[in-house]
Amino acid sequence: MAKKKSAADSVVAELKAQIKKYEKTIDRLEARLEERKVDVKKYKALADSYKSEAGKYKDKAKKAARKAADDAKRFAAKVEDAADDIEDAVEDAAEKAGSRVAAAARETRDAVTRATSAKPATKAPAKKTAAKKAPAKKAATPAPASSATSASPSADWTVTQLRAEARRRNVAGYSRKTKAQLLTELG
Secondary structure, eight states: OOOHHHHHHHHHHHHHHHHHHHHHHHHHHHHHHHHHHHHHHHHHHHHHHHHHHHHHHHHEEEEHHHHHHHHHHHHHHHHHHHHHHHHHHHHHHHHOOOHHHHHHHHHHHHHHHHHHSSSSOOSOOOOOOHHHHHHHHHHHHHOHHHHHHHHHOOOOOOOOHHHHHHHHHTTTTGGOOOOHHHHHHHO
């Protein structure tokens, strides 16, 4: 019986040693778990910080994009105004100088239109020497203003002719109006 008791005691001692070993392992694992929990909290805070920063940069990017779009619109309006001013000045000079200058005005207008449009030019503008070689032919062609006064405006008229007619009729803001607006106004 004493042998059975000692064998039982040794099994109990062995089991107690295993329990202590498992308890140490559990304690180590719990310590590692706590470390990982701290890491998770740290990474969550870092992720929140990055999200906040990303939001700030997104807002800055949106503001910059809006500002760039507004600047582009203002620049386009300035270019259009300058083109209208140039066109009006050329038209005034054309009316004063006659049909030879009117032909040059049409060429200048076409060049300005090509230069300010996004489409590449498909034809080279006519050379001025061609106008000098055939002045009689150019003189026979009516100037835009003369065709504008001979009939009522129609969709066949160019914007230049419509603007000349609008100027003749003292229409306010004619240089900034589109062809459709000019046709309606002069209609």
